[in-house]
Amino acid sequence: MSSSKGPIGIFDSGVGGLTVMKDIIHRLPSYDYLYLGDSARTPYGNRSFASIYQFTLECVRYLFSQQCHLIILACNTASAKALRTIQQRDLPKIAPNKRVLGVIRPTAEVIGLHSNTGHVGVLGTTGTIQSDSYEMEIEHQFPELIVHQQACPMWVPLVENNEHNGPGADYFVEKYLHEINQQSPDIDTLLLACTHYPLLEDKIRSTLNSNISILSQGPIVAASLEDYLQRHPEIDENCSKNGSRRFLTTDAPETFDQHATTFFEEKVTSEYVEV
Structure with a gap:
């Protein structure tokens, strides 16, 4: 592979990772970014470990072929079910001088700083919650914390179908928040462990008591990336640092662009690719 400079790659199974990309660009605007959404095979949340690993590895390889030296898996499911294997088994063979990072560890490294009660909640897709990746990583960083987890399987479909601002979303927001609150009245910090969930944040905040902190991953991952780049010159x-942004999708660009603009909060024009 060529050693020439290239963009920072950002990968997600669809468009949700654009909420993370938006915050990364806000913090680090001078870098070039290449976003790849595997829209043809989304969602990853309910797929098997083997499928998620295979799909993620194929997309990582593609981004490497586009001169990316650093890739962020802006997808909780891919971070939970594929990242460690790719880092430990594949990178040494296919790209020993390149790096792939996820979104779980940066969040786990700071969540304990926001809690006074020692009880934190994790809201995520069924796949992310069943993996127990957040519970294990948080326990490693803050062994004293008690972690409560809640799968919210209807939240992503609501966002994907642009129903997140409508009254139909209220029921499912209240349902899952009620369920996690039932686990413990002492939860004072809730992590939105899915890149779609920031679009529901206003409804979530209006439903919860004001003394509960809500953590969104984008700003946390952006700050962690800045620190990583400073520590790894x-x-x-x-x-490369030309301030460029490029968007790729494995499915219909028109459909991708329509959804992506909502997540990125700017007009998005994507290109179709096969990985």
């Missing part, structure tokens, strides 16, 4: 110097 050998990676940073291989990231």
Whole structure:
């Protein structure tokens, strides 16, 4: 592979990762970014470990072929079910000098700083919650914390169908928040462990008591990435810095662009690719 500089790759199974990309660009605007949404095979949340790993690895390989030296898996399911295997088994063989990072560890590294009661809640897709990745990572970082988890399987479909601002979303927001509150009245910090959930944040805040903190991943991952690049100048110097943004999808660009603009909060024009 060529050692020439290239963009920072950002991968998601669809468009949700654009909420993370938006915050990364806000914090690090000078870098070039290449976003890949595997829209043809989304959602990943209910697929098997083997399928998620295979799909994620194929997309990582594609981004490497586009000169990305650093890739962010802006997808909780891919971070939970594929990242560790790719880092430990595949990278040493296919790209030993390149790096793939996820969104779970950066969040786990700070969640304990926001809790006074020692009880935190994780809201995520069924796949993310069943993986127990957040519980394990948080326990590693903050062993004293008690982690409560709640799958919210209807939240992503609501957002994907542009119903997140409508009255139909109220029932399911209240339903899952009630269920996690039933686990413990002491929860004072809730993590939105899915990149779609920031679009529901206003409804979530209006439903909860004001003394409960809500953590969205985008700003946390952006701050962690900035710190990583400062600590790893050998990676940073291989990231090109022309302020460009490019968007790729494995399905119909018109459909991708329509949804993506909602998540990115700017007009998005994508290109179709096969991975």
